[in-house]
Amino acid sequence: MSTKPLDEPARRFEELLGPGSVITDPVRLRTYECDGLTHHRVTPGVVVLPSSAEQVAAVVRICNEYGLPFVARGAGTGLSGGALPRADGVLVVTSKMRRILSVDLPNRRATVEPGVTNLAITEAVRDLGRYYAPDPSSQQVCTIGGNVAENSGGAHCLKYGFTVNHVVGLEIVTPDGDIVELSDTDPGYDLLGAFVGSEGTLGIATKVVVRLSRLPEAVTTLLAAFEDIERGGQAVSAIIGGGIVPAAIEMMDALAVEAAEAAVACAYPEGAGAVLIVELDGPAEEVAHQFGEVTRICRESGAFEIRVADDPAERASIWRGRKSAFAAVGRISPAYIVQDGVVPRTALPEVLASIDALSREYGIRVANVFHAGDGNLHPLVLFDDAEPGAAERAEIVSGRILDLCIEHGGSITGEHGVGVDKSRYMTKMFSDDDLNTMQLVRCAFDPRGLSNPGKIFPTPRLCGEVPGVRKGVHPLVESGQAEHF
């Protein structure tokens, strides 16, 4: 009888977790073959669904015994292939770990398991006048564990900050299977800060302590329509330059509006070349004053229509188009790439004009949706995968947009992580020395390189190894865990 390398560990996982929590059936395994970035697909060797930190730790220790790579997965909404599994490894899915363990109002915090969705935290505390501030558009489904790993953002991060600003404690399972607590009050190096945004390469978060924010006294949302994106951009600069920090300031171009209209009939003003959504929150008097200023600035910048919402239903209606924008482009294009890059806010007009030029040069439509206040672009690169060469041209446009971001002093990712998709761009942003230093941090947590290997870094190295001429094939390369470029 032939046995596969994963048969024995899979049996051990079943003893530990019970048969319902281990998936080895090839058809069911395919459910987990990709995240939101669907053009990278790998069927995992085994999927496990632990229910507690102790079970995660035991799974990781078994992985260590057999030298198996493991990858954590929350809801699989990531857009950089961060949760892409390994065919020779174990996918640790947190969907059974979704309890809100405690809410501590006096200390403004909640302790939750990693599989809890972002929105569920707010829903659990809204009646207490609190909410969890970072709000990815995927917040109904993405998990807090995934948010921690990606240091996720969202529309309200301009004023309130990213996940890293709202996580005050973590329980993690280290890559060798220990359960360790990290806190923002720990003396010494900021290991909590290092873990947030580490994309599953430093271990698996098994508990997250989040900061709760007080619901603002007043919220006003306005939508301003402009003939073109330049005028909308001028309004953004004038608002921020005028010292106003809105809770959110989001822009969509005409193509993105067309897609949203087709998908959710959001009824944005007709003929808009750009739509700006500005949300103001805080004490009622301050919001009223800022609202006057923002309206004036939008009109002076050329807004031809302004709509205002100050009750939750009207607000939801304004946000509906923006929040559905990524998925909505599926209505106007058979395939698309969601890109994520950052530029200094002042470079937005120039970069958007260059994206437009690229779009014409390659005959590939690009719809722009962006967190304008942060300079965080989300160009949606549209193509028809049935058209010969279109996917390749879209890939080139998508890569050249990242080049533009780097040239303008920005970054190759704002909030979606590097994952497997953008690791090849890391050498464009960072020197060998920079990357080696990052690898040293990784090696301090994960000396054997078992925790989500192949993500972030273009060429994984072993701990303590310096770049140089290697004789023979590196064991990591031989086992398919690393690649030489």
Ligand SMILES: Cc1cc2nc3c(=O)[nH]c(=O)nc-3n(C[C@H](O)[C@H](O)[C@H](O)COP(=O)(O)OP(=O)(O)OC[C@H]3O[C@@H](n4cnc5c(N)ncnc54)[C@H](O)[C@@H]3O)c2cc1C
């Ligand atoms: C329609 C749509 C809209 C989106 N909008 C936004 C947005 O506005 N802002 C934004 O920032 N992102 C956005 N995203 C991207 C995505 O939702 C976020 O990156 C989110 O944080 C991923 O969470 P997840 O639970 O789906 O993680 P997954 O995709 O399952 O995993 C993401 C990464 O986290 C790691 N990971 C997961 N759980 C753990 C854990 N417990 N411990 C350690 N590592 C772990 C994985 O290994 C992987 O590297 C959007 C995605 C979609 C599809």
